[in-house]
Every structure is written in structure tokens, then in C-alpha cells.
Amino acid sequence: MSARILTRFYATAIAVFLVWPAVQWGLVTFANVDPWKLCGFAMYAMQHHVEVKVIDRSGEEARDITRALIPRAGKARKHFLRYRQVLGDLVSPDELAEMVFGSTDADRISVVVITWRLGPRSSTFESERRQYFYQRPV
Amino acid sequence: MVGSESSLDEPSRWDVRASRFLGLVGRDDPETLSSKLGAFITLFVLHCAVREWVSLYDVHGDALLSRAPEKVLPLAIWLSLCTLATLTDRYRNAALYGLFMGLTFKLVEHTPTWSNHFTVEWITSVFLLMGARRSEGFPALCQALRWLVFIALFWSGLQKVLHGTYFQGTFLAFVVANSDRFADFFVWVLPAWEFDAVRSTALPGPYRFESWMGLAISNVTWIAEMCFSLLLLTERFRMLAVVGAAVLLVGIEIAARELMFGLLFLNLLLLYPRRDLNRRLLPAFGVAYALILWNRVGLVDFGLTN
Numbered sequence: 289m290s291a292r293i294l295t296r297f298y299a300t301a302i303a304v305f306l307v308w309p310a311v312q313w314g315l316v317t318f319a320n321v322d323p324w325k326l327c328g329f330a331m332y333a334m335q336h337h338v339e340v341k342v343i344d345r346s347g348e349e350a351r352d353i354t355r356a357l358i359p360r361a362g363k364a365r366k367h368f369l370r371y372r373q374v375l376g377d378l379v380s381p382d383e384l385a386e387m388v389f390g391s392t393d394a395d396r397i398s399v400v401v402i403t404w405r406l407g408p409r410s411s412t413f414e415s416e417r418r419q420y421f422y423q424r425p426v
Numbered sequence: 427m428v429g430s431e432s433s434l435d436e437p438s439r440w441d442v443r444a445s446r447f448l449g450l451v452g453r454d455d456p457e458t459l460s461s462k463l464g465a466f467i468t469l470f471v472l473h474c475a476v477r478e479w480v481s482l483y484d485v486h487g488d489a490l491l492s493r494a495p496e497k498v499l500p501l502a503i504w505l506s507l508c509t510l511a512t513l514t515d516r517y518r519n520a521a522l523y524g525l526f527m528g529l530t531f532k533l534v535e536h537t538p539t540w541s542n543h544f545t546v547e548w549i550t551s552v553f554l555l556m557g558a559r560r561s562e563g564f565p566a567l568c569q570a571l572r573w574l575v576f577i578a579l580f581w582s583g584l585q586k587v588l589h590g591t592y593f594q595g596t597f598l599a600f601v602v603a604n605s606d607r608f609a610d611f612f613v614w615v616l617p618a619w620e621f622d623a624v625r626s627t628a629l630p631g632p633y634r635f636e637s638w639m640g641l642a643i644s645n646v647t648w649i650a651e652m653c654f655s656l657l658l659l660t661e662r663f664r665m666l667a668v669v670g671a672a673v674l675l676v677g678i679e680i681a682a683r684e685l686m687f688g689l690l691f692l693n694l695l696l697l698y699p700r701r702d703l704n705r706r707l708l709p710a711f712g713v714a715y716a717l718i719l720w721n722r723v724g725l726v727d728f729g730l731t732n
Binding site: 291295301309325327 | 437440441443444445447448538539540541542545546549553556557560562563565566567569570573574577578581582584585586588589590591592593594596597599600601629630631632633634682
């Protein structure tokens with residue numbers, strides 16, 4: 289490969305890497321992506337922790353069935369949690385919901401994703417809660 | 427008929443701009459490049475091999491063996507062989523292919539949970555594969571690798587600003603409160619009243635430094651990262667920036683105790699000085715990697731995380 293082509297390749301690659309962390313910052317801020325991942329160099333800039341709960345809303349009272357999923361859909365929950373921790377809102381819990389319906393009698397469930405971050409203004413460990421509602425397909 | 431000079435060999439405007447852009451991080455003396463890059467490559471491949479051995483076994487960890495030893499062990503052996511191959515001129519290019527294949531295998535296995543340092547390692551392997559096989563690629567390769575240092579340093583600082591967790595020491599106060607590793611360092615630098623107050627802060631906080639020392643450490647960190655990175659782009663202050671970045675790195679390593687990332691970054695940083703420091707410090711790097719491995723198997727205990 290000639291020196292000229294290499295120069296073009298390296299210049300292009302470096303230009304992309306120069307800008308990419310700004311994109312990663314956007315994903316972290318607006319899509320709850322893990323700041324320690326996706327090569328944004330934001331490790332040690334923010335703490336990030338994700339919890340996932342599954343709530344059975346079939347009856348009159350909502351029940352937390354997260355623990356009860358083990359071992360039937362526990363693996364699916366762990367898999368979803370692993371990807372959700374890294375990719376944030378870009379990962380949908382649809383597959384997890386499908387697994388839960390496949391392994392429980394619940395007719396209506398909600399998947400609750402709680403993302404914990406350090407709030408720069410409050411200086412506290414704050415949480416943001418997102419809930420996804422699902423009904424058993426007929 | 428008198429022919430005009432051929433314009434086929436003249437660089438285009440884009441080539442000139444690309445060359446100038448890459449050259450912002452300095453241009454190296456071609457005489458030292460070959461030796462410098464040779465040492466860099468050996469250290470880098472050694473680094474990748476050690477990382478696999480380190481992830482295979484940890485006497486201090488929750489589990490002794492890695493979760494997937496059947497994948498980690500062959501990769502550790504493969505990269506170790508690649509390291510040996512880099513010591514010979516004959517097999518160095520093959521080692522670069524082997525390194526790229528090994529790291530790409532790991533890239534696929536760990537999608538999308540790659541750490542930042544692994545992404546830098548994979549990108550470095552791509553750069554090496556593209557430019558290290560022939561000497562005409564050495565100048566641009568060295569510049570591209572130097573740019574990686576700038577990007578890591580600059581964005582580390584800017585991300586701290588954008589996330590806003592360093593102005594009041596929020597992030598550092600949080601890790602001091604919740605991590606023994608950071609507490610072991612900050613107990614020596616924070617006033618006793620501040621350290622006790624932060625350590626006793628329970629979730630969810632607030633986590634803040636009140637002392638001038640705590641606030642200074644927190645804010646100097648991001649200021650230094652951004653300033654030193656920008657100074658790397660200046661001819662006049664480049665070496666000052668290299669020394670400053672190295673000092674900053676030592677400070678970060680003492681607090682965070684992530685020696686593997688520190689050694690990776692240092693190997694890249696040493697590409698800036700004209701002198702072939704990568705080769706001169708090769709034995710010191712070897713000792714450092716040996717200590718990391720010994721720490722991992724329990725022969726020594728420095729409290730290293732990796």
C-alpha cells in the first residue's frame with residue numbers, strides 16, 4: 289500500500305475518531321448508553337448502573353416477579369440487562385417480555401428499567417425510571 | 427515534442443491536507459522510526475497477550491478462573507506466540523496479521539460490551555496491520571498512533587466537563603465513598619475531616635468536596651487532560667505536554683491502580699519524543715507486565731485491579 293493511500297486512510301480514520309466521542313456523548317445523554325463503553329473516553333466521568341424489574345399486572349395488585357423468573361426466564365433477563373447496561377434505550381425489552389409470557393401465566397406485565405447516574409447539579413445518585421407495558425398476545 | 431512534467435506523482439490538495447492534518451502531532455526522524463516502531467509493536471503485542479493471561483486467572487477475584495477459559499487460554503497462547511514473532515524481522519508481519527485476527531475474534535465475542543481500552547487496542551492493531559508491514563508506511567503510522575493519544579487525553583478531559591461531575595468533585599467523592607481502591611489514595615491527600623465526611627456519605631448522597639484540596643484535585647484533572655492534549659499539537663510545548671501527560675498518568679494510576687491501561691497509554695505516549703524511548707524502556711515494561719502477572723497469581727500483592 290502506498291504512503292499516499294496510507295496517509296488518506298489514517299487521516300480519515302483519525303478524523304472519524306476525533307468526532308465519534310461527541311456522538312457517544314449524545315447517546316449517553318439522550319439514550320442512556322453506558323458512558324464507560326463505545327469508545328467515548330467518558331470512563332471516570334460518570335457512574336452508570338441499570339436495574340431491571342418485571343412486574344406482573346394481571347391481577348388487582350401488581351407483583352414484582354423478577355426473582356420468580358429464575359431459572360426459567362432468568363437468563364433472558366440477564367441477557368437483556370447486559371445489553372441494556374451498555375446500549376441503554378437502544379435495546380428494547382420486547383424479547384424479554386416474550387420470554388416472560390412463555391414461562392409464566394401472566395397476562396399483562398411491565399418491564400421496569402431503572403438507570404442510576406450521578407446528577408451534576410444535585411451531586412446525588414439519581415434514578416430515571418422507564419416502564420414498558422406488554423399484554424399477552426392472543 | 428517536449429513533454430511536460432508528469433502530474434501523476436504530485437499529491438492532490440486532499441493529500442496535502444491529510445498530510446498536514448496528520449502532521450499536527452509532529453514528524454519523526456526516519457532514522458529512528460524503524461527502531462521505535464519495532465519496540466512499540468513488541469510491547470503492544472506483549473500487552474495484548476498479558477491482558478489475556480490476566481483475564482484468565484485472578485487469585486484476588488471473585489472466581490479464580492475466567493468465565494470462558496476455553497476461549498481465553500487459546501487466545502492468550504496465540505498472542506504470546508505473536509509476541510515472540512515480533513522479535514524477528516522474518517515473522518513480524520505475520521505477527522501483525524495474527525494480532526489483528528486474535529483481537530477481531532475478541533471483538534466479535536464481546537460485542538457490544540468492549541471496554542474503551544480494548545477498542546483502542548483493536549484500532550491500534552488495524553493501524554499496525556495497515557502501515558507497519560513496509561517502511562514507507564512508518565511516518566503516517568507513527569502520526570496516527572500519536573493522534574490516538576491526543577484523542578484519548580482530550581476527550582477524557584472534555585467528557586468530564588460535559589458530564590459536569592468534576593466541578594464540585596462529585597465523581598471523585600462518590601468513588602472515594604464507595605471504593606476502597608480510591609479511598610486508599612485520597613486518605614493521604616484530603617484533609618481528615620473531608621475524607622471522613624465523604625466516606626460516611628451513604629447513597630444517594632450528595633457527594634461533593636468542600637476542601638480546596640479536593641476541589642483542586644478534581645478540577646486540575648480535567649484541566650490538565652485538556653491542556654496537555656492541546657499542547658501535544660504544538661511544536662514548542664510538545665515535550666512539556668508529554669512530560670505533563672506522563673505525570674498525570676502516574677497520578678491517575680496511583681489512584682485507580684489500573685496498570686494495564688497505564689502501560690498501554692505510556693507505550694503510545696513514548697512515540698512522541700524523537701528518542702527511541704520505547705526500546706530503551708522495554709525492560710522496564712517487561713518488569714511491569716511480570717509484576718501484573720505475579721499479582722494476578724498471588725506471588726505478590728500490590729492491590730492492582732488489572
